Every structure is written in structure tokens, then in C-alpha cells.
Amino acid sequence: MFFVRTAMEKDVEALRGLLIESFHATYDAIYGADKVHQMLDAWHSRKAIEARISRKDGEFLVADNGRQIGGLIFAAMSKDMAKTAFLHHLYVDPKVQRQGIGRDLFAEIETCFPDAEVMRLEVEPQNAAAIAFYQAHGFVEVDRTKNCGGPNSGIEAIVMEKPLT
Template sequence: MFFVRTASERDLAKVSALLVETWHATYDGIYGVEKVAELTAKWHSVPALKARLARKDAEFVVADNGRDIGGMGYAAMSETHKKGAVLHQLYVLPKFQKQGIGRDMFAELETCFPDAEFMQLEVEPQNRAALAFYEAHGFVKIGETANCGDGQSGIAALVMEKPLG
């Protein structure tokens, strides 16, 4: 049984490894191994995760069963929309998917922003499992971006939104 809790610095190496494994399993066939390795090195390194953990208007959770970190989620108040929160990451190790871990982490994250009226996220259009998950949890497509994540990633994504409250 996995329990959702706030992440700590001691979790970051395991979270980084979880993200690398999950990203390769999910995106190698879409972006190629080299591009996935490049993105995970940039976005999922321990220093990058440590910066997210330190952010004050954010919540960083893990799903922990006492032996394994089976999933992670990270959301923060939007830097561009005063009343919005952004779900930046929600990943579950492939061997633990379809057990409700993503649902439990998301349920925790969506309650962490009492001042937010909505939550947004970006999702790879070819990631059918993620799309189905987000649609089942009330998200609808509101747009698209050519640069998912940060800066000029060159990764296209759908932008989805869900009302909160």
C-alpha cells in the first residue's frame, strides 16, 4: 500500500531515478532515447528537483510504501495566472501503474491551492494513457503549446485545464 506524503530532500535521488525510468518507458518511442536522456538530465536531475522542493508556493508529493517511491507529483501556483495552479509533474513507475497511485497523488495536489480557481497542465498528445487519466479527472483541452515545460524545449503539448473548488 502506497501513502502520499510531502517529499523531502532525502527522496530526491529516488525521484530522479523514477522520472528517468518513467520518461524512457513513456517517451522513447515518441522522442527517441537521446532526446529523452537530454530532457531528463535537465529537468529531472537532483538539483532541478531540489529547486522545486524549495519553492514556497508549491507542493511536491511522493507515493511511498516504506520500500519504494512509486510515484511523484509536483504542482505550483501559476506564475502567469494569479488564480491558477499548474500541475507540472505526475508520474508513476510503470510497474506500479493502474493501482490508484496517480489518482491519490492528484487528489492530494488539487487540494493544496485554496486560492486557485483552476489547475492547468501540459500533456504530450501521443500519451494516450495520460490524456485519458486527465480527462477522467475533469480536465479539458484549452489550447496547445510548441514548447512544453520551459523555454524552447521544442516539445509540443496540449494545454488542459480543470476548475477547482
């Protein structure tokens, strides 16, 4: 059984390992392994993970069973949009998917931003499983972007939102 808790600095290596495995499982068929490796280095370096864990306006949670971290979620208040929490990451280890870990992580992160009225995210248009998960949890498509994850990325994404009020 996995329990949700706050991520800590001692988790960085395990989190990076989970991100590497999850990213390759999810995106290799879409972008190719070389591009996925570049994305991992740019977005999920040890330094980037440490920065997210210590971010004051964010929450980084993990699903932990005492032997492994089975999932992670990170969200933070938007710097550009008032009263909006941005869901940056939700990944579950492919070996333990379909056990409710994503659901439990999401249920907890929703409660972490009392000043937010909306939760927003970007999702790869070909990631049908993620889109279905977010729709089942009340998200709807509100826009599209050609720069997922940051300016000039060239990565297309569906922008989805869910009211938190």
C-alpha cells in the same frame, strides 16, 4: 499499500530514479532515448528536483510504501496566470501503475492550493494514457503549445485545465 506524503530532500535520488525510468518508458517511443536523456538532464537534474521540493509556492508529493516511492506529483502556483495552479509532473513507476497511485496523488494535490480556481497542465499529444487520465479527472483541452516545459523547447503539448472551485 502506498501512502501520500510530502517529498523531502532525502528522496531526491529515488525521485530522480523514478523520473528516469518513467520518462524512458513513456517517451522513448515518441522522442527517442537520446532526446529523452537530454530532457531528463535539463528538467530533472538533482538540483532541479531539490529546487522543486523547497519551492514555497509549490507542493511536491510522493506515494511511498516504506520500501519504495511508487509515484510523484509536483504542482505550483503559476507566476503568469492569476489563481492558477500548474501541474508540472505526475509520474508513477511503470512497475506499479494501475493501482490507484496516480489517482491518490492527484486527489491530494487538488487540495493543496486553496487560492487557485484552476489547475492547468501540458501533456504530450501522443501520450494517450495520460490524456485519458486527465480527462477522467475533469480536465479539458483549452489550447496547444509548441514549447512545452519552457520557451523555445520545440516540444508540442496539449494544454488542459480543470476548475478547482
